[in-house]
Amino acid sequence: MELRTLRYHAIAVAILVLIFFIISTLASNLVVPTRYTIDKTAPVYLDYAYYIDETKSLTFNDVITQPQLLTHQKFSEIPWSFTQQNYWLFLDLENKSFKKENVVAHFDNPMVDHLTIFRLNKNNQLMDTYKLGDKEQALTLFQYSVPHIRFSLESKSSQRLVMKINTIGISKTPVNLYRDKEFIDLVRSQTGIWGIFVGVLLMAALYNLVLYFGIKDRVYLIYIGYIISAIILMGAVLGFGFYLWPMEWQLFIHEKIVLGNYGVAFFTLSFCIMFLRYHKEKCWRYKMSTALLKLMFVLAVSSLFIPENIAAPIFFGVMSLLYIACIILIYNKLRSGFRWAKFYVFSWVPLIFGAAIQPMELTGLLPYSFTTRHAFLMAILCEVILMAMALADRVRYQRERALYHATHTQQTKLLNSAKLKQTFMELQAKNRSTTLCLIKIRHFNSLNTIITPSQGYALIKHIARELELELSHEREFINLDTNLNTIPRLADLNSGVFACISTKTQNQEMLEALLTKVISNLPKQYEIKGLNLQLNYSIGISCAGKTNDFEYWLKRGYLALKKAKSSVNQVGLSSNVNNQMMDVSLAAKLQKAIKTNQLALYYQPQINLLNNQVIGAEALLRWPDPTFNNLPIEELVILAEHTGIINELTLWVIEQACKDIAELTKNGYINHTISVNLSAKNLTINNLAEKVENILIKYQVPARLLKFELTESAFVESQDALIKLVDELSALDINVVLDDFGTGYASLNYLVNYHFSELKIDKSFVFDLPNNPTHQVIVQTAIDMAHNLNLSITIEGVETQEIHHLLKDMNADSAQGYLYAKALPYTDYLHFLKSQYSLKMLDSSF
Structure with missing residues (x-):
């Protein structure tokens, strides 16, 4: 953050402290006379x-x-x-x-x-x-x-x-x-509260009147109407209205107080409709709300001729309808992502409580006190302030929306070349490496001759979602925008061309290989009205030097795309339709292997560093078939995720792990744990915790012997689903491990929000640990933090005795790596446990 921005933030914090000091001083002088x-x-x-x-x-x-x-x-x-x-x-x-x-x-x-x-x-x-x-x-x-x-x-x-x-x-x-003194305190307190209430509301009304003349938005007039009706109502209920209006007016208000209540309710619902822009949609919610407004208007007029003791109960019934209608309106907007409505939602909290306290105090359900007597007034004051903040947030949102339209394509809502250029200029100013990567849907312009524009935009958005998912796994591609709820790495350059920026310094071959892998996982078919379009992709790479401008950089990228049409060996690469056929075939064989139990779990031991004894193992998936045993397991998992069989695969892994735990227990290893990895896609398994519990019961396995390891990709996908799953697993006494700790962006937040029992340090911090003081500090800090949080910690990637000794000196709990053993088939692993040969050799070297 820039120094100037920090200074302004410091000034803002100082002003906030001063305001709270004034409020606290004022509150201390407003005694509670009752x-x-x-x-x-x-x-x-x-x-x-x-x-x-x-x-x-x-x-x-x-x-x-x-x-x-x-x-x-x-x-x-x-x-x-x-x-x-x-x-x-x-x-x-x-x-x-x-x-x-x-x-x-x-x-x-x-x-x-x-x-x-x-x-x-x-x-x-x-x-x-x-x-x-x-x-x-x-x-x-x-x-x-x-x-x-x-x-x-x-x-x-x-x-x-x-x-x-x-x-x-x-x-x-x-x-x-x-006594006289206490009564004077009462009058002073009441007068102070009344003055604050009326002063704040009148200033808010004047300010929003100015905004109306400047912006010409009717919502400001409705907001002013709400303020005035609130002053009228509270002036009658609490008595200060005698100082605001002529005597005859105030006496009339007293006699027709229910009309004042209807005024507040009417403007409350009107503001909700206008603020949330339902008048632009004309949906059933809008029609329901306008019908309720008409009902309130009729009842308000009727209250002029009906005795108050009859009109008041009717009004309280209408209030319940008002709350229901507003909840429906607000919930629908929140569900649809109305981010700028948060202050308006918060404004309902004091209103709901204050509006409930007033009738409960009047009917004797709550004891009378100075606080309860003025609770509704303070609630309205807080609500008006929050509504003003909501209106300000609405203006900010409209400004951001204008900026959004300038940096996004109108049809696909994806980032456009303007945002790409902005990011490029920022990177160039910081002298960072900038490599433009273009990915094009081949023959997209030809497709536009047979599909409608809307169908073409839908295709682009579909591919963009899949491409964003692939890029999210690769940290070298920079975020083009960090101000939104999502973190897009992709820009839409129209005509089926997408752009992203790699900031990693690497040779061209490595980047080509990475991008080839990315597009190999993109959809190869897309159905439009029963037609399965066959999709292929081209890649263009453009490296920018310090003197490159954006236009030249982008032009070279398009030239690379042009070369990709005729050759896959140049800077531009094109995808191969045969890869899609191979992927489908491989996915089918993988699914068959799951159903016929042709897969296997290999186990890599985890060692207690205090006594060098095996305490558990991590289950790693393998495909023993000679035809497939050279396939990278990571790519196999990605294939399973993209073809929808990842959940089936995960349940197979969990059941096989529980079988092996039961066998280990029979062989005398009653405290030996097994860790199973979960991915983000596993969150879609219905009742996963219940299914795990059934598997544990089926094989009579204690829940404490089963662990689940979660990586950051699972957290990014769905926070709410993951919190629920971790809580359910913890309730079953299953330990949940935060895997690859230190490699994500928000790992410390995870420690606060989730019930983890163990951390697992990523091997990237371990390989060069003896010679890397920075990594030593990171690992030591992680160990100390875990212990202070009552968590155990496992270090993976241990390959030398020097690292083993160093971790032991750092008080790490356990470790795993090739120093102790590689991943072994179950039978070999059982022999390893019985002999623990590797550990004996390790002991002899101490």
Whole structure:
């Protein structure tokens, strides 16, 4: 990373730290007042009782003279509901101190219609009467927004507060008593939170209004609509709306609060539709969402004429439909790869929790507190911020999309020559080797005369996928783009020509051989409407010098392709159709060999470096038939993968290994383990862990004696499937080994995310270990790290006694290599175990 970029990142981190410092300081000054009610800060004792008058007919005298009607429980136990009924709350106060207490009673429901408070002495004689509520006249804004009364409680005296709540809609009215200081803290905290909420939302609305005039995207107007509806709703529920609107407006909002709830829900769904661009698709999800919007609009209008206690339950039912619809919309986009929707998805987390807390607190399912009272407000604040981030991410995505179109072909969505040129220039600036490798579908232009353009593009994409897979196994081909979820090494130059760049310094013959192997594994047939097109490929190689420009470099590559038409011995190479026939024939014979048990497993021993005893072996596939025993096993495995028989082959290997483990156990080797290699293609085996378990049961083999070795190719294919498989194998007590550790790009992440029991160091670090200090540091570090993570470690490729001694000094656990033995057939391996001749010779040399 450039120094300038690092400096800017450091500045950004410093700003982030400052912001969090300000937030933490502000939060520490916004106390939680409900923890400091007067019964917790003074020797004032409270006694609670209540009565629910379902008939709404009892008067104050009726209730006072019939104490048997009262239920003596705390107000938190009152079964609040939307039913129209009167609530009579009794609160007895006894001041046991020797000083007078000035008390503030706070009634935390600014939407209550009529709240009458009767203050009585200990003889039930009326001392004072107070009237609060949004239907009362001549109250101050402060009394409307924060309903409260003030009175004094003399020393060694008692008083009673009798409160009558008569309202339509939200009836729950928490009552808290404070001293003056704590009440001031309450007002300060509420005012601070309200100010932050309104300030942030208004600034977000103004900013997005500016964006709308600049970008002309309707989604910004809908976002502003959501912000305004949220301010209206929370201003009514929490009381600060009296400071935002004229009194008449706010009282109307209180009376029609369900309309405000519908407004938030309406804009929530509208934003989801517009932000995720469903209005461009007109699919069934869009039609479902618009139908729900119409339903909400009708119900919102109806709520103007329906009592709140009826309209509110209907709204809560509609809310469940809203959540279902939004989940469907979001899930579909995430599944289709809508990368820039992540912040919008995150914005739903606080909304879901906050929206759930509010009705649960209002209905008594959650205890009332300052936190739960403001949870929905904070949830909306977080959601608005995340939605703003989502909109910003959307703009960034649109900018990236413009860049994407500039560097990708429109029809195939593959990288184009512009991206190839950019990569070439970057490599040239770093003085790195750049060899252009062109691979062409032969006679592609002729094919275009008999197939449609769309069929031609489909063919190119099909070959490109297969070619990318082949190139992913060869690390010398550089990634042309690292900003996407995939890491493409291939560019589409049109007319069936693909390009990649080799950065390895090597002779031409080696590169020709590698590319020949790559194209030999590409599809040789492609079916279009029942026609099997026979496919052949040509290769062109162009090496660039320091003075080459891109056009000259590319032109030489095309000239090499031209030469390939007439000769396979020049720089340009053409594929041979006979190779395809040979591959098909070989694959058929391999499949037959699997079914007729003509394959074999050879075993290379693994040695415990502490006592030089054999503790296990790695199972290696062989084809003993003289006709095929010279075939490279790696190519055989690739052939099996490409022809779809790799899973069949793997299951055969696992079963044969378990058979041999059972035989070894009978021969007295009860702790001898066998390791089997798994490839990425094996992840497609249905219920692999279950099938392995059945094989273990079939041959009565302890699971701890079977190991599976996984290489990085398996991790790249499917992370989720692999995590599940490793967990399932670990649950069976099967040890899972991370093979070829150190050769991949993200091996350390694998140690965090997977339940490995062992690491296996690749032999590339071992061959020159005594003379390579760098490799010594890498191997020693890997050993120490494995031990610190409670993992064992095996070193492969040990060929000399010097390496053996060095690894032993490094405290490696085990090793394998030609020094101890090459891979042996089972019978020979059994003789080796009985004699352990090689190990005795090794011991004698110490």
